[in-house]
């Protein structure tokens with residue numbers, strides 16, 4: 001699903017953010033990308049989304065060679081990807097519902113379908129009762145969960161998250177992780193960048209570790225699976 005072949009990203013003569021990086025993530029995997037600040041995590045994610053291009057090497061995402069992809073195809077390519085960033089940007093003058101349905105307007109669904117999808121996505125993050133609130137009426141953690149709901153609303157093939165738990169306390173971080181796990185169970189391939197070692201250690205997932213732009217460690221998922229949870233808290237909103 002995500003393939004990097006000898007990818008180097010150089011910003012200038014003094015700054016090589018990624019250095020000869022090769023890895024493969026298959027459909028349905030849940031992978032942590034970790035490493036200290038400045039290791040190259042955000043750069044790697046931006047390359048996957050083709051927000052930037054590699055200096056050297058090839059990237060294939062969802063069967064597409066990103067070096068060869070035409071600019072006009074980018075919106076279609078990105079539609080299959082849910083993205084979550086640390087500085088989630090909700091639009092303050094819009095309600096939570098409007099923030100979510102805004103994403104759906106491009107796809108041309110009926111108003112009724114908007115409501116159903118938005119409600120389903122909010123239920124998944126346990127915020128359905130806040131559907132008519134404005135972002136500033138929610139706590140930071142709740143706003144982040146709305147941003148995740150927004151990323152999940154189209155049941156993306158792939159979820160790419162950059163430090164999605166960065167501003168959250170450990171309990172909330174765990175909760176957010178479970179939301180991603182649920183999305184993964186429902187079929188989304190997940191790549192989650194974080195420098196939170198505790199979060200990673202508790203979850204027994206595959207880990208790719210970067211340092212100074214190089215892969216320094218790769219750990220497969222360990223046999224011990226995360227504790228089985230009861231029925232998924234996701235409703236089927238398809």
Ligand SMILES: Nc1ncnc2c1ncn2[C@@H]1O[C@H](COP(=O)(O)OP(=O)(O)O)[C@@H](O)[C@H]1O
Pocket residue numbers: 011012015016017035036037038039040041042043044
């Ligand atoms: N647009 C840019 N221009 C120049 N250097 C950059 C740019 N973006 C990132 N870098 C550099 O690339 C390196 C990796 O950055 P980044 O990918 O943001 O790391 P991380 O997300 O792991 O903290 C850093 O040294 C950073 O300063």
Ligand SMILES: [Mg+2]
Pocket residue numbers: 041042043162
């Ligand atoms: Mg970063």
